Amino acid sequence: MSKEYFITYKRNAAHAPVYGYAPVGDIDLRETFECGQCFRWRALNDEGTSYVGVAGGHAARIDYDKKEKHIRITEMGAHTKPTDSTEFWTEYLDLDRDYAAIKRKLSRGDDVMKTAIAAGKGIRILKQDLWETIVSFIISQNNNIPRIKGCIEKLSALYGEPIELAGTEKNKAEEKAILDEVGLASNALPTSKVLASLKESDLAPVRLGYRARYLIETAKAVEGEGLPETFDDLNKLCGVGPKVANCIGLFGLGKMDSFPIDVWVRRVMSRMYDFDEGDIKGMQAFAEAKFGDLGGFAQQYLFYYIRELEG
DNA sequence: CGGCAGGCGGTTA
DNA sequence: TAACCGCCTGCC
Numbered sequence: 506m507s508k509e510y511f512i513t514y515k516r517n518a519a520h521a522p523v524y525g526y527a528p529v530g531d532i533d534l535r536e537t538f539e540c541g542q543c544f545r546w547r548a549l550n551d552e553g554t555s556y557v558g559v560a561g562g563h564a565a566r567i568d569y570d571k572k573e574k575h576i577r578i579t580e581m582g583a584h585t586k587p588t589d590s591t592e593f594w595t596e597y598l599d600l601d602r603d604y605a606a607i608k609r610k611l612s613r614g615d616d617v618m619k620t621a622i623a624a625g626k627g628i629r630i631l632k633q634d635l636w637e638t639i640v641s642f643i644i645s646q647n648n649n650i651p652r653i654k655g656c657i658e659k660l661s662a663l664y665g666e667p668i669e670l671a672g673t674e675k676n677k678a679e680e681k682a683i684l685d686e687v688g689l690a691s692n693a694l695p696t697s698k699v700l701a702s703l704k705e706s707d708l709a710p711v712r713l714g715y716r717a718r719y720l721i722e723t724a725k726a727v728e729g730e731g732l733p734e735t736f737d738d739l740n741k742l743c744g745v746g747p748k749v750a751n752c753i754g755l756f757g758l759g760k761m762d763s764f765p766i767d768v769w770v771r772r773v774m775s776r777m778y779d780f781d782e783g784d785i786k787g788m789q790a791f792a793e794a795k796f797g798d799l800g801g802f803a804q805q806y807l808f809y810y811i812r813e814l815e816g
Numbered sequence: 817c818g819g820c821a822g823g824c825g826g827t828t829a
Numbered sequence: 830t831a832a833c834c835g836c837c838t839g840c841c
Binding site for chain 2 (some may be wrong): 541642643645646647648649650652654715716719743744745746747748749752765767768769770808810
């Protein structure tokens with residue numbers, strides 16, 4: 506049996522101690538925030554037990570208490586939308602899902618998955634805001650992680666709605682200092698409406714390269730036709746091919762059968778399942794047949810494993 | 817200097 | 830529809 510952790514929520518604004526309390530399965534902050542699914546969380550210590558991040562208009566600090574086996578979420582920023590924070594974080598961290606059961610299923614009769622899961626058994630797949638996921642993964646293409654992170658912060662700082670920090674003036678100053686220290690903007694990612702109104706030259710300071718055009722085109726499409734709902738919708742967006750569409754489907758639409766294949770997944774599939782590295786179609790078919798509805802979880806365990814090994 | 821990084825769009829056969 | 834190619838940028 507996996508260990509039980511608990512989550513508590515606290516808001517600076519009200520100085521309320523705890524207003525939510527929910528049992529969750531295995532969770533490891535480092536594995537969750539550094540398995541490639543998100544770009545706006547930063548470690549505050551070497552142990553990886555404390556992170557600060559921005560998501561869906563919320564800025565928060567999350568601490569893992571080893572002794573109490575709690576994850577404590579401290580909201581730093583009042584959300585711009587009237588979202589219930591307990592609900593928001595529960596959905597974002599996928600707390601209602603039984604990861605122990607998923608890991609058992611994937612491990613059954615599969616030594617490769619057993620090995621991969623052992624490396625990242627505290628991964629949770631974040632349910633992220635759809636538009637933010639689209640923007641993030643368009644930026645991610647043919648790019649490296651430090652630069653992706655930099656682009657996202659610059660973009661947010663320039664054109665994103667400011668997040669109103671919570672609490673007393675002293676609280677706000679402390680919160681801002683923490684965000685500054687780790688290089689996070691206290692802004693949400695820009696909306697599709699804002700991005701659709703920009704010219705490519707407006708985005709020059711963000712250093713997106715040729716992705717600037719993709720973002721603006723996609724923002725215009727979303728403004729005109731609404732947000733995508735299916736894999737086919739996603740694939741029609743400018744700058745969204747099969748890999749990016751699978752990432753958006755998995756992290757933004759909750760399509761847990763998605764199996765994004767990037768260079769790392771190709772690498773791990775060739776090493777561990779003996780595929781030819783160029784055989785993307787074969788890998789996709791294999792994942793569909795073998796992992797089915799759990800493809801996204803399998804992909805994250807495999808990705809994290811190979812990154813730990815060779816990244 | 818060329819190679820490369822969590823691919824994609826466009827062109828060609 | 831599959832195979833190629835060029836691509837912004839920053840870092841090695």
